[in-house]
Amino acid sequence: MSAIRQRILENMQKFSRAMIGAVLFLPVIGLILALSSVLTNPTLISETSFLHQSGQLLGDTFWPLFGNLGLLFCVGISYGLAKDKKTEVALVSVMCFIMFLGANHSWLEHIHGIAEKINGEYYGTGQTQLLGFVVVDMGVFLGIILGCTIAWVHNKVSNIELPGALSMYGGAKLTLVAMTPVVIFYAIAFTWIWPFMTHGIGALTGFMKNAGVAGVFVYGFFEKFLIPTGLxxxxxxxxxxTQIGGTLNVDGQVVSGTQAIFLAYMRHPDLTPVMNDALRFSQQGMTTIFGLAGASLAFYHTAKPEKKMMAKAILLPAIITSMLTGITEPIEFTFLFVSPLLWVIHATLTAASQAICDIFTVRPWGASGLIEFLIYNLPLPVSLTRWPGYVLIGIGQFxxxxxxxxxxxxxxxxxTPGREDDDNVKLYSKADYRKKVGNPQSVTDEIINGLGGKENIISVDNCFTRLRVVIKNMDLVDDLILKSTGANGVVRNRNEVQVIYGVKVGQVRSRVDSWLAEN
Incomplete structure (x- = not known):
């Protein structure tokens, strides 16, 4: 059974990595939409001004991305899960997504199942209009399901070469051929299945709402507690x-999920007197701004006198990153491996602060760091988000x-940092890293060396903060060497190593990919 559980965990982590490919773009999209909302706020900027028109153009440019998240996730997940020929599978995923829309629309017409509009819109009918097709409203789940299926089929058939005149249909093109009956089957089946799934999603959303403060606490605890696993x-x-976070009807259009709902309020701050209760589940960023700052100060004050400067050098960049951007792993991994008890307390305090926000109906956008917090919340009426309460609770959390x-x-x-008994290990790690910062090639050489050499590396990927490497022999991996390259921690999981680099992980991934390609 342990092997089965391990396999399930591995598959979940693979899916998580693939999903992150699309998720990584959402903060950028969200910030631009938030800026658009600021520029189009008539209380701040005149509607006849150039800035207002520019903001309107920005909003009209980027809002369709939120309206088509299913397509983005279909491409991102299939690309992330494909073992090879990733460019081809991305193209196939776009075609399959459009094929599904056409097939589902055709089937709804065939069975006379296209819903009548309500007040000129499909809101509340279980259907929606995507790229001109009226289809069953599956939201982002359509992209997730199609993306996973396409990747699975692609990995099975993309290396099959057909003989003779059929050879032009082999390779990645065979993925499209093989997916055709699958897409048609999905288009028909989901016409009947998805309404029941919608009821299930509605029941889950209702449960979380009815669970009240307890539901928010459970959400907050596991969202933080599971970070080391990537789950x-x-x-x-x-x-x-998705719809699990809630839905909102804005001008006849359905927006789903906490971020889209908040952005809708930025465009229409008069929708309701108080922010929609979906925002109960978006307060986890308080810990990144306040809580971890308090923990870092505690680490600094408890460091040995002769090591305070070293502790400061470790903690200060990590906490600045956490406070400004919401990327917490560089600071969290300084104590995760030292004391699991601190990690449990960290998750509990994070959940408790979110629960307190819910008790006092404090509902700003607080899912990330200070930059997002200011851009999202300051343009809105204080009575809508009650963000000063968030700050007061945050000070208490600190x-x-x-x-x-x-x-x-x-x-x-x-x-904790600055209290180690072995001076050499920690000091060597940071000093060595500082010496190598000016020589990225040297750092990359050490990363490859720490991973056991090129022959030991099967594949390389990354998420927000971690370099994720599938390897052949775990015994060849050297944690100390990897930490000497500036890593905040190393997580081992069967045949995968996760090296925690924080926000610079994208640069590290690029250099590792280049090194592997050139050597």
């Missing part, structure tokens, strides 16, 4: 991106983190 994406993404973390570090004699 936390399964917790936050359904709420932020104090609680500081007291609890400082007490536990001292009482349990935890080896």
């Amino acid at each position: 936390h994406h399964f917790v936050w993404s359904p709420f932020q991106l 104090a609680v983190y500081y007291v609890i973390f400082r007490t536990l570090v001292v009482k349990l004699n935890l080896k």
Whole structure:
């Protein structure tokens, strides 16, 4: 059974990595839409001004991306899960998505199942209009299901070469051929199946709402607690991106998920007196701004006097990254491996702060760092988001983190930054990294060496903060060498190594890919 559980975990992590490919773009899209909302806010900028028109153009340019997240996820997931010929599978995924729309629309017409519009819109009918086709409204789940299926079929058939005159239909083109009956089957089947799924999603959403503060606490705890496994994406993404997080009718258009709902309020701040209750599930960023700052200060104050400068060099960049961008892993991984107890307390305090926000109906956009918080919330009426309450709760969270973390570090004699017994390991790691910063090639050589050499590497990928490498022999991986390249931590999982680099992981991934291609 342990082998089966391990295989399931591996598959979930593969899916999580693939999904991140599309998710990585959403913060950029969201920030641009937030800027658009600021520029089109008539209380700030005159509707006749050039800035207002520019903001309107920005919004009209980027809002269709949120309206077609299914297509983005179909491409991103199929690309991420495909073992090879990734460019071809991305093209196939676009074609299959459009094929599904055409087939589903045709079948609905055939069975006379196209819904009548309500007030000129399809809201509430279970159907929607995508790229000109009226289809069953599956939201982002259509892209997820199609993306996974396409990747699976592609990995099975893309290396098959057909003989003779049929050879032109082999390779990746065979994926499209093989997917044709699957797409038609899905288009017909989901006509009947998805309405039941919609009821199930509605029931889950209703449960989370009816669970009240307890539901918010459970969400907040597991969203944080599962970060080391990489499975936390399964917790936050359904709420932020799908109907599970809630839906809202805006000008006859349905928006789904907490982020899209908040952005809709930025365009129409008078929708309701208080922010939609979907935003109960978007307050996890408080910890990135306040809580971890308190923990970092506790680590600094409890460091040995002779190591305070070293601790500061480790903690300051990590906490600045956390506060500004919401990328928390560089600071979190300084204590995760030292004390699992601190990690459990960290997850509990994160959940508690979200629950307190829910109790006092504090509902700003607080899912990430300070930059997003300011851009999203300041243009809106304070009465709508009640963001000052968020700041007050955050200050309290800072104090609680500081007291609890400082007490536990001292009482349990935890080896947090600056309290290590072995000077050489930690000091060597950071000093060596600083020497190599000016020589990226040297750092890349060390990364490859730490992973056991090129022959030990099967594949390389990355998410927000981690370099994810599938390897042949775990015994050849050297954690100390990897940490000497600037990594905040190393996570091992069967045949995969996750090296925590933080926000610079994209640059690291590019250099590793180039090194592998050139050598």
